[in-house]
Amino acid sequence: MDKRKTQISLPLIIEEKRLKEVVTQHWNLTFARQGKISVVAKRMMAVVLAQIQSNDLKLKPYYEFKASDVVRSSDGGGSAYEACKKAFVELASSVWMIEDFENKQFEPRNILDTTKTTKRDGFKTSYDNGNITIALNPALEDYFIGLAHHTSWELQNYMNFESWYSMRFWELLSAFRDTGKWYVSLDEYRKLMDCEKKYKDVNRLIKVTTSEPLEELRGTILEFTFEKVFDKFSGRGRPPVIGLNFTLTQEKTTPEATLEKWKKTSPEHEKVIRELNKKWKIHPATLIKHLPIIKMEGAKGLIKSFEKTERSNRKIDSREKYCNKAIKDLSDQISGKN
Numbered sequence: 140m141d142k143r144k145t146q147i148s149l150p151l152i153i154e155e156k157r158l159k160e161v162v163t164q165h166w167n168l169t170f171a172r173q174g175k176i177s178v179v180a181k182r183m184m185a186v187v188l189a190q191i192q193s194n195d196l197k198l199k200p201y202y203e204f205k206a207s208d209v210v211r212s213s214d215g216g217g218s219a220y221e222a223c224k225k226a227f228v229e230l231a232s233s234v235w236m237i238e239d240f241e242n243k244q245f246e247p248r249n250i251l252d253t254t255k256t257t258k259r260d261g262f263k264t265s266y267d268n269g270n271i272t273i274a275l276n277p278a279l280e281d282y283f284i285g286l287a288h289h290t291s292w293e294l295q296n297y298m299n300f301e302s303w304y305s306m307r308f309w310e311l312l313s314a315f316r317d318t319g320k321w322y323v324s325l326d327e328y329r330k331l332m333d334c335e336k337k338y339k340d341v342n343r344l345i346k347v348t349t350s351e352p353l354e355e356l357r358g359t360i361l362e363f364t365f366e367k368v369f370d371k372f373s374g375r376g377r378p379p380v381i382g383l384n385f386t387l388t389q390e391k392t393t394p395e396a397t398l399e400k401w402k403k404t405s406p407e408h409e410k411v412i413r414e415l416n417k418k419w420k421i422h423p424a425t426l427i428k429h430l431p432i433i434k435m436e437g438a439k440g441l442i443k444s445f446e447k448t449e450r451s452n453r454k455i456d457s458r459e460k461y462c463n464k465a466i467k468d469l470s471d472q473i474s475g476k477n
Contacts, residue, residue: 160432160434160473161293161294161473162189162291162293162294162297163191163286164292166288166289166290166314167282168282169314172333173307173331173333174333175333176226177222177303178302178306179209179214179223179225180226182208183209187273187275188283191283193473193474196284196285198277198283198284200255200274201264202272203272204271205271206269207269209223209271211301224266227266230251231253231264234248234250235247235248235249235279235282236248251273251275252274252277290313297309300355301351304349304352305352305355307352308349308352308363312363312385313361316360320384320385320386322383325380328382328383360387361387362388363388364385364386364388365385366383367383367384368383394426397423398412398423398426398427407435411439412426415462420459421462421463421466422463425466429466432470433469437469438466441465444465445462
């Protein structure tokens with residue numbers, strides 16, 4: 140069965156909450172030792188993160204969404220109620236250990252705030268007839284708001300993954316899109332995959348943790364291959380595996396060729412891309428980098444803003460300089476870099 144899914148229709152409630160298409164996550168959380176939980180619990184946290192805007196100064200008291208936003212019919216049967224109940228138990232019992240190794244200090248922090256009550260606070264972390272309310276632990280605010288060191292990843296594919304391992308690979312590999320390569324030691328890999336005490340046989344470990352991601356990420360921007368890295372070993376037998384080299388397999392081509400391919404998507408794509416490139420002087424490489432983030436809606440909005448500026452008294456002096464900066468600023472705003 141082909142488990143790849145490249146399209147997802149987000150329910151209306153999420154659109155009303157201005158769900159970001161690119162999720163921003165603190166670097167330390169991406170590379171933290173995360174316990175393996177259900178995909179529904181992972182989706183819940185992703186939907187919460189996607190509601191945190193780049194200009195938010197503090198956490199909101201709570202975040203709301205529907206069970207249908209995070210539960211899929213392909214999740215293994217059972218009711219949405221039971222799936223969400225399991226996810227709530229997992230998240231409520233999850234603890235992040237924040238460590239300062241240099242000063243030999245650590246602070247355990249629960250993810251959810253389960254102390255709120257409707258009578259006292261007007262809301263509570265709960266499931267109510269398909270409606271989900273999540274309150275985050277305010278002590279973790281620095282890990283959610285105003286992030287300087289973070290990773291960003293697209294939400295669309297993530298929400299349809301059926302494997303926790305695929306979700307972890309999506310988060311981790313997103314941090315290496317600039318280089319396309321990631322080396323990880325075997326010990327660190329075990330921690331990231333929550334397999335420190337599982338699968339002593341290395342081949343079994345690798346097969347279990349990569350089989351589903353290889354399938355579910357195939358055809359996406361984070362499709363990958365990997366190679367085992369062996370220790371230098373002078374004794375008899377095969378040397379032991381000490382790490383893994385992952386390589387993103389995105390097709391290497393010129394920005395101009397990629398734009399020509401994108402133009403064939405639809406007449407609208409051709410018109411918008413051509414206008415941004417030819418009329419407004421946005422470089423092909425800049426379009427390749429930022430169009431997947433701002434989408435067609437953002438691109439058309441930029442064109443309207445350029446035209447409005449041109450008609451005003453603030454005429455654009457240098458389209459190349461002004462418009463290339465404008466698309467980058469919009470992209471950074473959407474992905475939470477501002």
